[in-house]
Amino acid sequence: MSERGRRAGLALLPLAFLLLMSILPLLRLLQEGQGAVSADLFTDPYLQWRVLWSLLQAAASSVAALLIGLPVAWCLARYRFPGRSLSLRLLMLPFVMPTLVAAMGVLALFGPQGLLGVNLQDTPWLLLYGNLFFNLPLVIRAACEGLAQLPASRIAAARTLGATPWRVFWRVEWPAVRPWLLSALCLVFLYCFSGFGLALLLGGQRYATVEVEIYQLVSYELKLADAGALALLMLLVTGAIATLYAWLERRLAAPLKVDPVLPRRPQGMEWLQLAAALAMLLLFAGLPLLAVLWRALQALAVSGFSLLHDEEVLLALGNSARFSAMAVLLAALLGWLHALAARGSLWLRALAFLPFVVSPVCVAFGLLLLYPQWSASLPLLLASYALLAYPFVARSLAGALDSLPRHWPQAARSLGASPLRVFARVEWPLLRPAFRRGLAFAAATALGEFAVTLFLSRPEWLTLTTLIYQRLGRPGADNAASAMLLACLLMLLALLAFLIIEWPSAAERPLRKES
Amino acid sequence: MLRLEGVCKRFGHKLVADQLSLTVEAGEVLALLGPSGCGKSSLLKMIAGLEQPDSGHLSFAGADLAGVAAEARRFALMFQDFALFPHLDVLGNVCFGLIEHGVARAAARQQARACLQQLGLAGMEARKVWTLSGGEQQRVALARALVTRPRLLLLDEPFSSLDADLRRQLQQEFRQQLQQAAIPALLVTHDREEAFALADRVAVLQAGRLVQCATPAQLLAAPATPWLARFIGYENVLAEGVVPEQALRLGPEQPATAVRRIIQLADGVRVTVAGADGELTLTLSAREVQQYAARLEVGSLLHVGIDRAAMLSYSAAC
Structure with missing residues (x-):
């Protein structure tokens, strides 16, 4: 079979999957958006405020992430200090953290009876802080990468020129x-604008986003046409930003292999600068997680593990493990096929981005509209998990395949290895770290998934995330304590994924900009 | 002008400068010659103010350089990869230093244009730097350095990324430009040809130590140590002195030596023989081969002797 034909064959399954699970639901959504919309939908001041606030908080989060992230990134890139490589690695942590854990951490810090003694509930600050937890590391990593591409000689030349x-x-x-x-x-703007979990839990009545509004219109008020119109608006904005992102990404220079600027020991006042940078990092990226841990330990000290001994918890744990395992298996298959097909094909590679940039709320809503008969079926839920998880595997493998020189397999062939042996002895060992990383991201995504689950789940499919959300909504200290314990458990599971991703591969280049 | 006294610098376990003392006089081009990794580039960075010496003194025109920041020294450093700024065009690159020195933009542009014209780059002002050829990049980097009228020009292997033909052509041009500008320059290189072609004096470094500092002619006439003699290109280096080609004698009256290796050249043969003092390598022209070594093969005998009077003895280290 020709190379082209073989690639088309490989691409068939992932493309069909994307079409059925992502593109068709979005098209269905567009159709719905033009339907019988309430006449005063966009003149309603309540909704106008929702749209305005969604844009505003995304813009504010982006600006804050830039203003805080750039100086912090500069210090991390230029100063050498004990624990530097650890800090750089820990920056990856928010990428695998479920939104629910982050939101509970933020509430534990600044909510009612918060650890810091300031109640910021029903103010915009909670959501902005939560946004920064997830997005500051993204900006810092990008800036560090950019700074690392700069040859030392260019800086030295500028210095000697005065x-x-x-x-x-x-x-x-x-x-x-x-x-x-x-x-x-x-990306920051995109994630903040279409963010769902954080806004649902931290936004309160006044500072929730359009995504939350769509969820409420669908789930509680059953105004599908209005929700469709809002989703259409979301798609237009996110589509424009995603296009801009794709265009910018293409313009990024290929990494130059020249001598990078070596980090140096800070001197004098520079230590102060570094300390301030690290304090910022701790405040925005570390504190919420520590708060979850602290609160969970408190709950444990008061009532021990008895809070976890009930049938719901066991059911949720079993379901989470089962669903994640199945989603990861599916993601592994689709990811391999997509990565192999995308070798050398730019648009196929770009397509793997689609599930990242489309908001899960829009997809879940579109799926509900498109397949009403399956709205409460397990295969649909698992397929949507796989949709969100498989691009991690595909992108990670595609990157590794690209960096695999073609003449290595050729050399192995000339040394007498059959194609199968070449795969087993040369290609697989070289691709394995990337595959493992992709799977860990996929597992973390499936485990922490929240938005799609709320739309498509049924009571008997209780997962850890939905259980935490339910317990949060129930009154009583016991429910709050057990929600905190479960969130801590979820955090530890995400931490495990993080360890798989980052630890053994210290020598390898970490993946960039994945979330 | 520039004076280094007892400069020491250590990176981890590696000693890159060990009690180094040097001077560069006004209008002089001094080459720092040494094998890769001997500490030449680090020394250049210390002079530029980008690294601090562990001990020792640097001064320029009598003024101590300790505590003077790189940007305040007015020493322009030109890099191996030229370090042109990709976000600026050719004119923007050449203007860079002028603007940092507080020249108004319009005046800076005018000066930069004049400098580009002088270096044969007229009309290239708006070009993106990555569209330039290696030679053009080198000239832009030189223009960027010269236009600020630096007090000292520091050059880090400025020709090593160019191909051999272009290098020779540019070296000549470069020498003229430096003389015209009358700016003292310090050139770092691992290439002895380049050092001899461009510099008034050559300082040879070995593992952070200065082995010898002299004019090219003096270096060739009286190398300080056997290592240095080999490094600057002598092939027959004996314990008591260097045997230059002209000190080797052929003919039946010379002792017979066994031929060890033969390398055919375009215009002759290189032969290595086992003499009484060790191996000797000599180049025979086609005529000499016919005259003295008609049947040249490994193991055959060749009469080679040394004229002791023409040998070069080692000078004491400077």
């Missing part, structure tokens, strides 16, 4: 990291 370190930053470093930052900020 530029002070501050001027060097503005005239040499800033122009070099700007494209990296812009593309990261696009």
Whole structure:
């Protein structure tokens, strides 16, 4: 079979899957959006505020992530200090953290009876803080990467031409990291704008986003046409941002292999600068997780493990494990096929981005509209988990396949290995770390999934995330304590995924911009 | 002008400067010659102010350089990869230093244009730097360094990324430009040809130590140590001195030696023989082969002797 034909064959299954699970539901949504909309939908001040606030909080989060992230990234990239590589690795942690855990951490810090003694509930700050927890590391990683691409000689040349370190930053470093930052900020805006879990739990009545509104219209008020119109609006905005992102990403220069700037020991006042940067990092990326741990330990001290001994918990744990395992299996299959098919094909690779940039709420809603007869069937739930999880496997493997020189397998063939042996002895060992990383991301995604589950789940399919959400909604200290314990459990499971992703592969280049 | 006294610098276990003392005089081009990894580039960075020495003194025109930031020294450093700024065009690159020194933009542009014209780059002002050829990039980097009228020009292997033909052509041009500009320059290189072609004096470094500092002619006439003699290209280096080609004698009256290796050249043969003092390598022209070694093969005998009077003895280290 020709190379083209073989690739088309490989692409068949993932493409059909994307079409059925993502593209068709979105098209159905577009149709619904033009339907019988309430006449005053967009003149309603309540909804106008929702849309305005969604845009506003996304823009504010982006600006804050830039203002805080860039100086922190500069310090991490330029200063050498004990624990530097650990800090850089821990930046990956929010990428695998379920939104529910983060939201509970934020509430434990700044909610009613918060650990810090300030109640920020029903203010915009809770949501903005939660947004920064997830998105600050994204900006920092992007800026670090951009700064690392800058050859040391360029900075030294600017210095000897008379530029002070501050001027060097503005005239040499800033122009070099700007494209990296812009593309990261696009993602930040996208994630914040279409964020669901955080806004649902932290936004309260006044500061929830359009996504939350869509969920409420669908689940509680059954106004499908209005929800469709809002979803259409969401799609237009996210589509525009995603296009901008794809265009910016394409413009990023290929990594130059020149001598990078080596980090140096800070001196004098620079230690203060570094300490401030690390404090910022701890405040925004570390504190919510520590708060969850602290609160869970408190709950444990009061009532022991008895809170976890009930049938619901066992059911939820079993379901979470079962669903995640099945979703990961499916994601592994689809990810392999997509990665192999996408080798050398730009648009196939870009297509793997689709589930990242489309909001899960829109997809879940579209699935409900498109397949009403399956709205409460397990295969649909699992397929939507796989939809959200498999791009991680596909992207990770595609990257590894690209960096695998074609002449290595050729050399193995000429040394007498059959194609199957070449795969077993050369390609597989080289691809395995990337595959493992992709699977860990996929598992973390399935485990922490929340938005789609709320739409498509049934009571008997209780998972950890839905159980936590239910318990949060029930009155009583016991329910709050057990929700916190379960959130801590979820956090530890995500931590496990993180360890699989980051630890053994210290020598490898970590994946960039995945969330 | 530039004076280094007892400069020491250590990176981890590696000693890159060990009690180094050097001077560069006004208008002089001094080459720092040494094998890769001997500490030449680190020394250049210390002079530029990008690294601090562990001990020792650096001064320029009598003023101590300790505590003077890189940007305040007015020493322009030109890099192996030229380090042109990709976000600026050719003119923007050449203007960079002028603007940092507070020249108004319009005046900076005018000066930069004049400098580009002088270096044969007129009309290239708006070009993106990555569209330039290697030679053009090198000239832009030189223009960027010269236009600020630096007090000292520091050059880090400025020709090593160019191919051999272009290198020779540009080296000549470069020498003229430096003389015209009358700016003292310090050139770091591992290539002895480049050092001899461009520099008034050559300082040879070995593992962070200065082995010898002299004019190219002096270096060739009296190398300080056997290592240095080998490094600057002598092939027959004996314990008591160097045997240059002209000190080797052929003919039946010379002792017979066994031929060890033969390498055919375009215009002759390189022969290595086992003499009484050790191996000797010599180049025979086609005529000499016919005259002295008609049946040349490994194991055959060739009469080769040394004229002791023409040998070069080692000078004491400077």
